[in-house]
Amino acid sequence: MTETTATAPLICLASASPRRSALLQQIGIAHCVAPGDIDEAERPGEAPRDYVLRLARTKAEAMAMDPAAGGLPVLGADTAVILDGVILGKPVDAADARRMLSLLAGRQHEVLSAVALACRNRCEARLSVSQVRFAALSAADMDRYVSSGEPFGKAGGYAIQGLAAAFVEHLAGSYSGVMGLPLYETSLLLAGAGIAAQSARQL
DSSP states (O other), X not given: OEEOSSSOOSEEEOOOOHHHHHHHHHTTOOEEEOOXXXXXXXXXXXXXXXXXXXXXXXXXXXXHTSGGGTTOOEEEEEEEEEETTEEEOOOSSHHHHHHHHHHHTTSEEEEXXXXXXXXXXXXXXXXXXXXXXXXXXXXXXXXXXXXHTTTTTSGGGOXXXXXXXXXXXXXXXXXXXXXXXXXXXXXXXXXXXXXXXXXXXXX
16 A cells, blocks of 8 residues: 555545546545556446446455555546447557557547445445547657557557647547546545545645
């Protein structure tokens, strides 16, 4: 378990993503980090929305039973990029990253970001849905981006908060959700559990 602030953590984040941790800090939620290890395979016939909600809940519930969470409420999240009803996962290599970029180029896709909070033997979840349209990309654009290394470890092979921001022609929805943690939905879950953000001075 890793603590991210000098103040006592309010929750445990069940994710190794530095982006999710930074987003929680942005809204004043002191937290520790204790990523779990779950099976993220899709189930036959599972709809993308059901998939991301299931994974977010599973991550939160699994870590809530782990001593590493220290008995704190546990926040789990999952994000998926959807094109033509198909989930684009994390690229396995450079060729796969380029393939994903070529599919997304010049088109609109959907980003689903689910967040779940396991607290007091309950697990509540919410879903954020965003629409993102990429500009047309040249072969050189895609080659440069893949060479940067940024696509790896990212759903859909891109990071909206990084170099790929230059590819986004239009966004309708949640910027933080596309990053990986929808802050509006997260705040609603935390407020419902009586967890209030700390002031910047406290942090």
